[in-house]
Amino acid sequence: MATTLNRVDVPVRLRGKRALDVAVAGTALVLLAPILAAVWLAVRMSGGAGGAVFRQRRVGRDGVSFVLYKFRTMYAGASDHAHRAYVRLLLADDAPTGRAGLYKLTDDPRITRIGALLRRTSLDELPQLVNVLRGEMSLVGPRPALPYETELFPPEYDARFRVPPGLTGLWQVSGRNRLTMRQGLDLDLEYVRRRTLRLDVEILLRTVPAVLHVGGAS
Numbered sequence: 001m002a003t004t005l006n007r008v009d010v011p012v013r014l015r016g017k018r019a020l021d022v023a024v025a026g027t028a029l030v031l032l033a034p035i036l037a038a039v040w041l042a043v044r045m046s047g048g049a050g051g052a053v054f055r056q057r058r059v060g061r062d063g064v065s066f067v068l069y070k071f072r073t074m075y076a077g078a079s080d081h082a083h084r085a086y087v088r089l090l091l092a093d094d095a096p097t098g099r100a101g102l103y104k105l106t107d108d109p110r111i112t113r114i115g116a117l118l119r120r121t122s123l124d125e126l127p128q129l130v131n132v133l134r135g136e137m138s139l140v141g142p143r144p145a146l147p148y149e150t151e152l153f154p155p156e157y158d159a160r161f162r163v164p165p166g167l168t169g170l171w172q173v174s175g176r177n178r179l180t181m182r183q184g185l186d187l188d189l190e191y192v193r194r195r196t197l198r199l200d201v202e203i204l205l206r207t208v209p210a211v212l213h214v215g216g217a218s
Helices: 001-033 033-045 081-091 111-123 128-133 147-152 155-164 181-194 199-217
Strands: 052-058 067-070 138-140 165-168
Touching: 001 033, 001 128, 001 138, 001 199, 033 067, 033 111, 052 147, 067 128, 081 147, 081 181, 111 181, 128 165, 138 199, 155 181
Parallel strands: 138 165
Antiparallel strands: 052 067
C-alpha cells in the first residue's frame, strides 16, 4: 500500500509545483508589468551597447541547457575570465564571500551603475519569470548554473540537477551573502532531498524579506 501511495505522490507533487509556478509567475508578470517596463527603459537609457535584456546559456534539469533571461547589468562584451577564476577560488574555499553575495564579485568593474542597483534589489532577475512560465525553471530550486561552473562542481553535487533550477532557493533565504560556494551547493542538495510544495511556499514567503535585507545591507 505504501509503495502505491509513493508512486502516486510524486506526479501529484510535481503537478502541484508546476501549477504553483504558472499561477505565481503569470500573475507576477501582469502585476509587475509597469516595473518591468520602467527597468527596461532605465537600462536602455543607461548607455553602452547591448539590449536591455541579457540572454545567457545556463544548465537546467538533467543537465539540459537553456537560455536564461535577465536585465543587463554589465557592459556589453565584458569578459568572464575574472568570474571563472573567482568560482575556482570559491570552490576551494579560498575566496570569502562579501557584500556582493555568493557567486558575485565585489566591486566588479564590469557592472554598470544601473546594473549595481538592479543587482542589489534583485530586479535584474525578474525576466526569469518567463523562463518559469516556459518550464525551463521553477520558482524554487537550485541556482541555475553556468556551463563552466558545472565543469568545476565536484561529482557529489550532480544530484542538484535532478530538479529544475529556481528563481529563488534555499541558499538565497539562508544568508546568501555570508555563504561559501560549497555551503550554497550543500543547500541545493538539501532542497533536492527535502523538496515539497510546502517547502516551496515557505521559501517564497522568506524570499522577499531576504532580498530586502541583502539590498539594504549593500
